[in-house]
Amino acid sequence: MDNFYPPALTLAGMKKIRWGILGCGRIAGKFVADLLLLPDAELMAVGSRSLDKAEAFARENGFRKAHGSYEALVADPEVDIVYIASPHSHHHEHTLLCLQHNKAVLCEKAFAIHAGQAADMIRLAREKKLFLMEALWTRFLPHYQLVMEWLKEGRLGTIRSMQVNFGFRPMEPVPQRLFDPALGGGTLLDIGIYNVFMVHSVLGWPDEIQAVMTPSETGVDEQLAIQFRYRNGALAQMLSTFRSDLATEADIAGDQGRLRLHNRFYEPSTSIDFFPGRMDTKKTIAFHREPGWGYQFQARHVHECLRNGLTESPVMPLDLTLELMRLMDEIRRIAGIRYPVDEQMPG
Numbered sequence: 278m279d280n281f282y283p284p285a286l287t288l289a290g291m292k293k294i295r296w297g298i299l300g301c302g303r304i305a306g307k308f309v310a311d312l313l314l315l316p317d318a319e320l321m322a323v324g325s326r327s328l329d330k331a332e333a334f335a336r337e338n339g340f341r342k343a344h345g346s347y348e349a350l351v352a353d354p355e356v357d358i359v360y361i362a363s364p365h366s367h368h369h370e371h372t373l374l375c376l377q378h379n380k381a382v383l384c385e386k387a388f389a390i391h392a393g394q395a396a397d398m399i400r401l402a403r404e405k406k407l408f409l410m411e412a413l414w415t416r417f418l419p420h421y422q423l424v425m426e427w428l429k430e431g432r433l434g435t436i437r438s439m440q441v442n443f444g445f446r447p448m449e450p451v452p453q454r455l456f457d458p459a460l461g462g463g464t465l466l467d468i469g470i471y472n473v474f475m476v477h478s479v480l481g482w483p484d485e486i487q488a489v490m491t492p493s494e495t496g497v498d499e500q501l502a503i504q505f506r507y508r509n510g511a512l513a514q515m516l517s518t519f520r521s522d523l524a525t526e527a528d529i530a531g532d533q534g535r536l537r538l539h540n541r542f543y544e545p546s547t548s549i550d551f552f553p554g555r556m557d558t559k560k561t562i563a564f565h566r567e568p569g570w571g572y573q574f575q576a577r578h579v580h581e582c583l584r585n586g587l588t589e590s591p592v593m594p595l596d597l598t599l600e601l602m603r604l605m606d607e608i609r610r611i612a613g614i615r616y617p618v619d620e621q622m623p624g
């Protein structure tokens with residue numbers, strides 16, 4: 278199997294890239310564990326709303342400095358890039374804060390609550406010529422890269438249908454952000470985004486969208502079913518849920534073959550199945566599994582962008598992020614998913 282990810286950077290003569298972490302929650306811990314796999318990443322500083330929490334996180338993960346506010350983190354002159362790991366509801370505010378302090382930013386998905394916020398963030402980054410990228414880590418995974426490569430080569434023929442599902446029952450204690458409308462709760466922005474991103478990556482903007490949701494007690498989508506239809510007849514179905522554990526798999530079917538991404542298609546995978554002809558002609562494509570959660574692939578890419586003086590990723594450009602946000606706005610409009618912040622915009 279070929280290597281489908283960029284080689285690790287060598288350290289010879291290179292200044293390390295100094296990371297700051299904004300928000301010491303669950304994903305921050307996993308991302309930082311993977312940053313440790315990059316020899317040219319320096320764990321410089323963390324910022325939390327609580328100094329005690331920042332100090333504990335910094336100690337546990339080997340950061341040099343802990344700040345008791347996000348303002349102190351972004352004012353730190355020894356930080357090159359900030360990884361924003363707060364809830365989606367706060368990505369707009371926190372990204373603007375970083376950019377205003379001339380920091381490059383890697384912002385967790387969902388990039389924002391709606392496209393209006395995303396456009397603001399992008400405008401400021403472009404004005405200030407600062408690096409900004411959405412942390413849609415899936416796009417950088419080796420198996421995902423192979424899929425995109427094969428689709429470009431037309432190995433599956435014309436894509437006729439896709440089916441992508443992501444569902445799990447959150448463990449107790451259930452994280453508040455998953456169901457809190459003020460924090461952008463619901464499945465779409467948390468996990469449904471992976472389904473939508475995959476379908477959009479393969480088939481693009483749909484010509485027709487259908488979407489229905491089951492509201493939670495708090496009014497956010499605890500289950501969401503989406504269908505896209507395309508002018509050439511292609512169809513896609515996506516299901517996201519916090520109410521049952523689904524096989525988190527993806528099927529991409531063309532008129533000359535089918536690819537099946539196994540359970541947890543959005544994470545690093547050791548294999549995918551390729552059906553070049555009829556159902557009984559399966560070929561399994563194996564991937565080398567690196568240590569780590571898989572966040573190192575996007576972090577490596579960010580390092581390459583910064584080292585090459587890029588302000589946008591050519592792989593995950595900001596116009597793509599904006600289009601994805603617009604698509605999710607449209608899905609929300611059709612399914613009736615509203616957030617308090619929507620009241621400040623027309624719709």
Ligand SMILES: NC(=O)c1ccc[n+]([C@@H]2O[C@H](COP(=O)([O-])OP(=O)(O)OC[C@H]3O[C@@H](n4cnc5c(N)ncnc54)[C@H](OP(=O)(O)O)[C@@H]3O)[C@@H](O)[C@H]2O)c1
Nearest residue numbers: 300301302303304305325326362363364365385386387467
């Ligand atoms: N890429 C992935 O695989 C992946 C996986 C999970 C989550 N995510 C994304 O990462 C983001 C964070 O998710 P998470 O699961 O890490 O959430 P989390 O455990 O709740 O952590 C979020 C952190 O944000 C900070 N924060 C700032 N304002 C907050 C507020 N008003 N309420 C709650 N927390 C606030 C807190 O840090 P301090 O208390 O230290 O200030 C908190 O620990 C989400 O956008 C999510 O979609 C991505």
